Amino acid sequence: MFQDVKLAIAPIGWTNDDMPELGGDITFEQCVSEMALAGFSGSEVGNKYPRNTTVLKKALSLRGLEIASAWFSAVLTSKPMEETTKAFIEHRDFLYEMGAKVIVVSEQGNSIQGQMNTALFESKPVFTDEEWKLLVKGLHLLGDLASEKGMKIVYHHHMGTGIQTIEEIDRLMAETDPAKVSLLYDTGHLVFSGEDYIQVLRKHIDRIYHVHLKDVRIDVVNKVREEKLSFLQAVKAGVFTVPGDGVIDFKPVFAALAAAGYKGWLVVEAEQDPAIANPLEYALKARAYIRETSGL
Numbered sequence: 001m002f003q004d005v006k007l008a009i010a011p012i013g014w015t016n017d018d019m020p021e022l023g024g025d026i027t028f029e030q031c032v033s034e035m036a037l038a039g040f041s042g043s044e045v046g047n048k049y050p051r052n053t054t055v056l057k058k059a060l061s062l063r064g065l066e067i068a069s070a071w072f073s074a075v076l077t078s079k080p081m082e083e084t085t086k087a088f089i090e091h092r093d094f095l096y097e098m099g100a101k102v103i104v105v106s107e108q109g110n111s112i113q114g115q116m117n118t119a120l121f122e123s124k125p126v127f128t129d130e131e132w133k134l135l136v137k138g139l140h141l142l143g144d145l146a147s148e149k150g151m152k153i154v155y156h157h158h159m160g161t162g163i164q165t166i167e168e169i170d171r172l173m174a175e176t177d178p179a180k181v182s183l184l185y186d187t188g189h190l191v192f193s194g195e196d197y198i199q200v201l202r203k204h205i206d207r208i209y210h211v212h213l214k215d216v217r218i219d220v221v222n223k224v225r226e227e228k229l230s231f232l233q234a235v236k237a238g239v240f241t242v243p244g245d246g247v248i249d250f251k252p253v254f255a256a257l258a259a260a261g262y263k264g265w266l267v268v269e270a271e272q273d274p275a276i277a278n279p280l281e282y283a284l285k286a287r288a289y290i291r292e293t294s295g296l
Contacts, residue, residue, distance in 0.1 A: 001258040001295045008042030008068040009035050009286070010212075010269035013242075014279045017047045017071075018114050019232060023274040029059070031279070036063035038283035042265055044104075045070035045095075053097045067098040068265040069154070069210060076138030077109030077131040077162065088142055096149045102210045102264070103146055104184055106156040106163075107135055112231065113160035119228035120160055127162040135162075136175045143180025154184040154210040159192055160231045166195045173204055183207040187248050188214025188240050188270070192221055198252055205260045212269040213253075213290070215246030235271050242270045242282045244289030254294040266296070 014031040015023035028048040035043055043065050050056045060066065072091050074084045088103075095103055110125035112118045127135065139153065146153045155172060157163045163172055173183065185208045190197040201208070220239040223229065229237065243250050257266075268286045290296055 001254065002262070004263040005296065006041055006066075006068070006265050007287075007290065007296055008044065008066075008265050008267040009038070009040045009283055010044040010267055011035075011046030011049070012269060012271040013277070013282060014274055015046055015048055016235070016271055019235070020047065022236075023279075026274060026279070032059060032063050032065060034280040034283060036065055038280060039287045040065070040268070040283070042066045042068040042267070044068055044267060044269070051094065053094065056098065067095065067100050068267055069100050069102045069104050070095055071104045071106065071156070073108040074105050074138065074142065075109050076107055077127060077134050079109070081134075081138055081141065084138060085141060085145065088145060092146060092149060092151065096151060100151070102152050102154045102182070104156050104210065105139070105142060105153045106158050107161060109135075109162065111158075111161045113158060114232065116230055116232050118230050120231045120234060121225055122228060124160060124164060125162045131162070132171070132175065135172075139176055140180045143177070147180070152182050152209055153180075154182045156184040156212075157186060157189055159189050164189070164193050166200060169200060169204070173207055178207060182209040184210040184212060186212040186214060186269070187250070187253060188212070188216050191216045191248055192234075192239060197248065198256070201253060201256050205256060205262075208257075208262065209264055211257065211262070211264070211266050213243045213250065213266055213286070214268075214270050215241045215243050215248045217241055218247045236273060238272060238276065240270045240272060241277070242268055242286035242289070244293075245282070245285060250289075251293050258294075266290070
């Protein structure tokens with residue numbers, strides 16, 4: 001079904017960047033060893049990963065792993081552009097040295113995703129027209145900086161940010177240059193937001209250069225809405241899980257991506273409390289489900 005597609009898993013199931021207490025006792029070595037043991041060939045970058053590329057390359061090569069990408073927080077709508085571009089260049093150079101081809105970018109201006117007690121659905125930021133202009137201009141600049149190294153930026157629509165809904169994703173794709181800005185497609189964030197995840201996939205499939213495979217527990221989504229919980233509280237409550245363990249049907253996702261000739265990484269990215277959801281157990285569960293439904 002797929003050609004030139006590789007399968008990765010994110011370390012966020014082992015140790016959480018936003019809530020370091022989740023998986024605080026799990027080492028980098030345990031994390032990458034269990035990724036390899038579960039049958040994955042790639043990883044994104046977590047907060048416990050060595051930033052020395054020589055050290056990181058050796059640890060990964062011993063386990064047959066590569067770096068697929070890593071998250072970058074942009075603040076184009078709320079701070080001077082220089083703050084974002086300076087940090088981005090350092091991040092870009094690190095990923096380039098690690099052999100990654102794409103850079104995950106998410107605009108964190110006015111974001112509430114990291115606020116423990118801010119109601120997610122009631123307090124979601126909405127960009128003004130002026131903020132949209134700043135965002136598009138800034139993303140075009142980041143796209144140019146990425147292209148200097150033969151890389152692409154992939155924009156991560158995300159709960160609790162200004163780019164979360166179908167309408168916001170549509171506007172971002174309409175106002176940005178396809179040569180400079182691509183899309184990261186995340187099944188879990190779309191379903192959590194209440195969007196049609198297949199509609200987004202079909203509409204923007206030509207812009208998708210990175211995929212996050214994340215499943216959703218709908219009973220927890222309902223609890224988040226009813227009890228006005230925050231994004232972080234939702235994660236702690238188990239709103240996300242690995243493919244095959246929630247309500248999302250991934251068969252049409254794999255079929256559409258394969259039919260479009262998608263090339264690149266498919267990344268299992270399902271943050272949970274590792275004390276409740278054993279990371280190795282869930283990585284194995286995800287790997288088995290993907291093999292059964294996609295042939296990978």
